Amino acid sequence: MIKAVTTHVAGKMAPASLRILATLPASKKPDTITGSSLLDEELTEVARCGVELHTVWQDIPNGWESRILSVHAVPQWRNLPFALRSGLYTLRPRHAASLTAPTRFRQAELARLQLAIADVVRREKLQLIHSHWIRPAGTGAVLARDLAGVPLVFTLRGADVFSEPSINYGQTLDPWTKQRIQHALSCADRIICVSTKIQERAHELGADPAKTQIIVKGVHEDRFCPGDREEARRQLGLDSRPTILFVGAFGPWKGIADLLEAFRTVRQRVPDAQIVFCGKGKLEADIRAFVDQHNLEKHVTIAGYIGRDALPTYFQACDVFVLPSLTEGSGNVILEASACSRTSVGTRVGGIPDYIADGETGYLANKQDAADLADKLSTILGDESLADRMGAEARRRVEENFRYDQMIDRTLAVYHDVLA
Numbered sequence: 257m258i259k260a261v262t263t264h265v266a267g268k269m270a271p272a273s274l275r276i277l278a279t280l281p282a283s284k285k286p287d288t289i290t291g292s293s294l295l296d297e298e299l300t301e302v303a304r305c306g307v308e309l310h311t312v313w314q315d316i317p318n319g320w321e322s323r324i325l326s327v328h329a330v331p332q333w334r335n336l337p338f339a340l341r342s343g344l345y346t347l348r349p350r351h352a353a354s355l356t357a358p359t360r361f362r363q364a365e366l367a368r369l370q371l372a373i374a375d376v377v378r379r380e381k382l383q384l385i386h387s388h389w390i391r392p393a394g395t396g397a398v399l400a401r402d403l404a405g406v407p408l409v410f411t412l413r414g415a416d417v418f419s420e421p422s423i424n425y426g427q428t429l430d431p432w433t434k435q436r437i438q439h440a441l442s443c444a445d446r447i448i449c450v451s452t453k454i455q456e457r458a459h460e461l462g463a464d465p466a467k468t469q470i471i472v473k474g475v476h477e478d479r480f481c482p483g484d485r486e487e488a489r490r491q492l493g494l495d496s497r498p499t500i501l502f503v504g505a506f507g508p509w510k511g512i513a514d515l516l517e518a519f520r521t522v523r524q525r526v527p528d529a530q531i532v533f534c535g536k537g538k539l540e541a542d543i544r545a546f547v548d549q550h551n552l553e554k555h556v557t558i559a560g561y562i563g564r565d566a567l568p569t570y571f572q573a574c575d576v577f578v579l580p581s582l583t584e585g586s587g588n589v590i591l592e593a594s595a596c597s598r599t600s601v602g603t604r605v606g607g608i609p610d611y612i613a614d615g616e617t618g619y620l621a622n623k624q625d626a627a628d629l630a631d632k633l634s635t636i637l638g639d640e641s642l643a644d645r646m647g648a649e650a651r652r653r654v655e656e657n658f659r660y661d662q663m664i665d666r667t668l669a670v671y672h673d674v675l676a
Contacts, residue, residue, distance in 0.1 A: 413454075
């Protein structure tokens with residue numbers, strides 16, 4: 257086990273007021289806390305508020321360490337007493353819904369994970385379990401909750417409950433995982449949803465409406481802030497011309513193909529327009545092939561993966577941010593653009609409408625509709641005063657409703673509420 261040493265607030269020791277086990281995506285690199293940079297930021301802020309955080313992983317990267325998170329290893333199968341205990345739990349009918357799977361071995365693997373969580377909760381005297389993305393494996397740690405006798409909180413973020421069959425995306429497409437998710441939702445003490453659509457989907461899957469609540473995402477408005485557009489472009493080596501920005505994974509669920517087609521139309525109306533892609537993924541080759549095919553080398557920049565510290569400059573450099581997703585849980589990148597006083601165009605899917613006020617802070621376009629997407633982008637690029645007005649309103653809404661401290665405070669309030 258790798259133990260966290262302390263939690264800190266403004267350089268001072270902070271006594272832990274809450275002791276929580278969070279089920280988290282495992283870090284794959286020694287310089288990250290988990291497998292999600294956005295979640296790393298959330299955990300850091302929660303820890304600064306005095307919360308002692310624990311998690312359970314099957315594998316811990318060599319050299320990994322963290323001052324805010326204690327990681328406990330899942331016992332290996334060669335630990336015969338634990339392996340036998342895991343197998344025996346698959347034979348108990350009252351735990352069947354938590355362990356539903358196509359094979360007995362898979363059931364035992366699920367039991368092994370959940371028993372490890374329950375053991376850590378009891379040994380460390382933790383007060384609740386917070387399952388992110390209904391981890392592990394769609395079980396939501398329901399068995400661990402029952403065994404340890406502590407409340408269970410979920411945060412639903414998108415892929416755990418949304419699906420897009422056309423691209424084989426989403427955990428609920430697997431019938432076994434869907435059954436475990438439905439059971440987990442029915443057992444939760446509180447379910448945090450990061451958008452209205454996720455809350456609606458949770459209810460469809462069997463969640464008790466009285467136990468769900470929306471906590472929208474937040475943004476560090478001091479880090480993501482307005483800046484001089486021309487100076488930002490100079491720093492990034494971009495030409496001074498109408499600029500569209502995309503930030504995200506180069507995956508089919510992000511609507512990359514629709515965006516590329518839309519950009520061809522945009523250039524017919526705004527010939528000097530350029531687009532900057534920040535991210536990485538398996539569709540990068542498709543982007544490059546499209547650029548070559550349509551002679552767009554002077555109009556398309558593929559910046560690659562951009563670290564969190566450098567992202568504000570990219571938002572400041574653009575005229576409009578675009579998120580043409582086929583499915584999307586929330587709108588982190590939209591909030592980051594908004595905090596930088598930049599307007600956004602996003603598709604009318606998932607949580608995006610909660611983060612773009614259509615016609616006020618940006619525009620919503622129809623899903624997989626390249627023509628509509630091009631119309632919205634061209635409108636903004638062709639009207640500088642409109643873009644500035646929408647950008648200013650986007651920043652105002654961030655300061656009022658989407659601050660990072662608000663999100664953290666609301667999450668901590670859930671912890672205290674379920675423990676009351």
